[in-house]
Structure formats: structure tokens, C-alpha cells
Amino acid sequence: MTKIIDILTNHDGDKPLISLEYFPPRSDVGVQNLHSRMDRMKNVLSPAFTDMTWGAGGSTAELSLDLALHAQKTGHLANLHMTCTNLGNVDPKEAIYKALQTAKEGGIRNIVALRGDPPAGETEWKAAEGGFHCALDLVKFIREKFGDDFGISVAGYPEGHPNAITEIADPSTLTPEELARSSHFDGKTYCCLEADYKKEMDYLKQKVDAGADFIITQMFFDVTIFTTFVADCRKWGIQCPIVPGIMCINAYAGFRKMTQFCKTRVPQFLDEKMEAIKDDAEAVKEFGVTFGAEMCQGLIDSKTTPVLHFYTLNLEKVVYGILDKMGVTQNALAAADEADAHSQVAKGSAWARVGDKVSTQYGEGVVVEQIASTGVAKIELDKWIMAGGQKPVAYLQKGQYTKIF
Numbered sequence: 001m002t003k004i005i006d007i008l009t010n011h012d013g014d015k016p017l018i019s020l021e022y023f024p025p026r027s028d029v030g031v032q033n034l035h036s037r038m039d040r041m042k043n044v045l046s047p048a049f050t051d052m053t054w055g056a057g058g059s060t061a062e063l064s065l066d067l068a069l070h071a072q073k074t075g076h077l078a079n080l081h082m083t084c085t086n087l088g089n090v091d092p093k094e095a096i097y098k099a100l101q102t103a104k105e106g107g108i109r110n111i112v113a114l115r116g117d118p119p120a121g122e123t124e125w126k127a128a129e130g131g132f133h134c135a136l137d138l139v140k141f142i143r144e145k146f147g148d149d150f151g152i153s154v155a156g157y158p159e160g161h162p163n164a165i166t167e168i169a170d171p172s173t174l175t176p177e178e179l180a181r182s183s184h185f186d187g188k189t190y191c192c193l194e195a196d197y198k199k200e201m202d203y204l205k206q207k208v209d210a211g212a213d214f215i216i217t218q219m220f221f222d223v224t225i226f227t228t229f230v231a232d233c234r235k236w237g238i239q240c241p242i243v244p245g246i247m248c249i250n251a252y253a254g255f256r257k258m259t260q261f262c263k264t265r266v267p268q269f270l271d272e273k274m275e276a277i278k279d280d281a282e283a284v285k286e287f288g289v290t291f292g293a294e295m296c297q298g299l300i301d302s303k304t305t306p307v308l309h310f311y312t313l314n315l316e317k318v319v320y321g322i323l324d325k326m327g328v329t330q331n332a333l334a335a336a337d338e339a340d341a342h343s344q345v346a347k348g349s350a351w352a353r354v355g356d357k358v359s360t361q362y363g364e365g366v367v368v369e370q371i372a373s374t375g376v377a378k379i380e381l382d383k384w385i386m387a388g389g390q391k392p393v394a395y396l397q398k399g400q401y402t403k404i405f
Contacts, residue, residue: 001109002077003151004049005213008241008306011048015328016300017307019079019243021051022314024063031063033340034314035070041316042075044335045323048307050076051112051216054083065099069106079110079153084132092132097145110151112216113138113207136207143211154207156215156242158229159183160192160200165263181225183265190263201236214240216309219247219258221291222267223298230304244299247311248318249288252278257356289321297326358401362394377401 011017020041025031038050052068054061064081072078080103082096100111115135132138135154142150159165159181168174171189174182182191192200204215215233220226226244233242249255252274259266266274270291277283296308310319320332356367362381369378379401380391 001107003213004077004079004110004153005151005241007048007077008214008243011306016296016305017048018045018323018328019049019051019307019309020045020047020319021053021245021309021311022067023053024067025314030340031067034067035074037314037316037337037340038071038076039074040335040337041312041319044320044332045329048077049079049110051079051309052081054081054114061095061099065102068103068108072107077110078108079112080108081112081114082138083114084134084138093141096132096138096141100142100146100150104146104149109149110153111142112153112155113142113212114155136203136210139207139210139212152212153214153216153243154204154212156204156217156229156233157192157200158217158220158225159263159265160197161218162262164192164196164200165190166193166196177228180228181265183259183263185260185263201232201238204233205236205238208238208240212240214243216243217245218262219245219264219311221247221259221270221295222265223295223302225265226299227302227304241307242305243307243309244305245309245311246292246296248292248313248315248322249274250285250313250315250318251281252284253357254313255284285318285321288318289325292318292322293325296322300326360394360396360401365391365394368393 007017020038022034022038025034041047042050050071052064052071054064068078068080082099084092103111113135115132115138132141139152139154142152157164165183168182168189168191171179171182174189174191175194178191178194178197181197182189184190208215215238217226217229230242247258255274258264273287273291274284277287299305299308310322312319315338317333317336317338320329320336323329324331324333358365358367358377358379360379360381365379365381367377368380376395376397379394379396381394382391384392
């Protein structure tokens, strides 16, 4: 069975390798539509490998495994994401072992070992009792129980893990290196400070030393961020391939939500351009193609990676457009069909997180706080503006509001 690391290390072609990442949709119709899209994109792009994500808190474990097995059976080289979070009310390590065994029996030989995000409705990640505490534990477990049966990849964070990114009271105190990876939202500056960044790099080195074969990065929108990260990895003695994770810009709202959630650096020109075209959905997609092609070409020209890994968001137009514009494909865009885009909503995404737009009996609003201990959401309502310019807030239980997609 093929391992991704062998493909990466043996690639010496002129064109970059392409890999694709999908998530499990919420509905059965969405799953069937995703099957069709994956088949179509496989035929058009011949991806080197195909990732399937594992939902927050293990919420999509069964479906993620089913989709990865389907991908493997239909000609993809599946790369199954797996997290430390539990898979129901069972022994967490036993559940992970069984999932790995099922994957192996289905021909899957590639795993992305991750800590994972908090379950829906929670803001802090907590280890399941008797389970794993971090991705390093999961890497060690896989190697202990399965030896070299699986190729393993892990996540890398060029700007620092979101949990290690903090608000900076005085940006003038930042070093040039810190400024280069800092982000700005709502008049505030955020950064992974040098001491925390070093801890991140030390931990990444531990994951690789424990048996990870290569690294897939968190999204970024500045080529220099990636090339600096690669150089830093080499300084830390991390010599494995580093695959850039490329977030396709498909829609203004999604772009803003994801960058703010992850505290991702958005270059000023990109920020201004997105604001200028935010009310024109087609213009946003067209710009997503132009910007994506320029960034991907910059990555290839930097000679730091053999592959471009696209976070597709279960869509295809922007991916095809980017690769057509780069000359990697010829008229791939003609094969695009996004008539089913409305069905490609992530399973488990109905629970609103901070920053999400929601509908309530009092009108629409934005979630500004999730109170994990009670399950209550604090929602700032858009319908009224009070005398002092403030917006009223409502404290609502799950079921009293609906996420707007």
C-alpha cells in the first residue's frame, strides 16, 4: 500500500503535486454530492492524495472514516484525519485503535494525527478521561500499536497555534520576527510571541522525532510566512517535507470567519481588496482565483515544497481556476459544477461558535460568547441600536437560536 511520504520524497517532476482536503457534510444528500465531486476532481486533477477531516470533538468520526474508505476504494490515496477526542461513551484509546484497525483493513495507510478542536458548544479543549492529551501522544500510540503500517502526518502552525496567539497591548514592543507573523482584528493586534513560538517549534520537533513523516500547515495568506516557517523548521533539525495548506477564498463571510477564528495574518492589500468586493460574490470568487494563483506560484518559485494542498471547502471552482491560471491544468474550470454548493455544510457545524451569525426570535445577531458551563450563548442583536451606540444582547440556550450559513 502506498504511503504519501514516498510520493513526496520521490517527486522530481516539473509540475507540483496537487492534494485535496474535504470535510464530512451534514446531510445524506450532501454526502452523495461530495462523492460525485471527489470523483470529478480526481478525474480532472489526479491528486497525489486526498484528506478527509475529523470533526470537532470526534463529532464526525464514523462518517469521516466511511468517506475516507470510500475515497480509498474509488481511486484516491486517502489521508484520514484522526484526533485525540473521544468517539462516544467508550474507552478513547480502544476507540482510536478500532478506528485505525478498520482503516487499515480498508486499505488506508495514511493518517493525520491531530489534537483536535473542542466539541461543539465548548471553547476549551479537554482530554477525555483515559485518553490522549495531545497529538504527540497519538503519534506515539500509532507507532507503538501499528509500527510502520501507517504513514503519519502532523499539523504545523507557521504563525503559531491559535492557543499560543495572544492579544498584544503595545505592538511597538514586538520584534521584527513577531511583527511579520502578527495579525490585526477590530483594532487589536495578535501575535505568537517568540517564547511561545519556540515552544511550538520544540513540540513540532517532538512530533516528528516520535514518528511523523511530514507536516501539513495551517492556512496562511503570505508566502513569506511559509518560507520563514520552513527555514525555522530546518534550524530546529526538522528535515521532513512540509506541505503548505492553502485555504481557497470562496466567500467573504467564510474568509472573515476563518481568519478571525484562527487569528491568521491578513496582509493589508488583501484585507482592503476583500472589503472592496465583499458585496459581490462572483467578484470574491474571481479574486480568490487570482490571489490563490499568485500565492501558489510564489510557493512553487520558492522551491520549499513539492506539493500544493488545497482546503477545498468541498467546492471546486476556485481550485480549478487557480490551477488553470498557473498552467498546471488546461481548462479544468469547464468541468466545475457547484449547483450543489448549498448541501456542502459541515456535519456538526449547526452549533454556532463565537463570531457566527445566528437567527433568534428577537432578530439576527452575532455570537460574542459561549458559556461552556451552562451551554448559553451571548448574542449581540443587530435589530436595534441603543442611545449610546451599543447593541442589545440576549442570553439564549441552544435551541433558541439557529446558525445562519
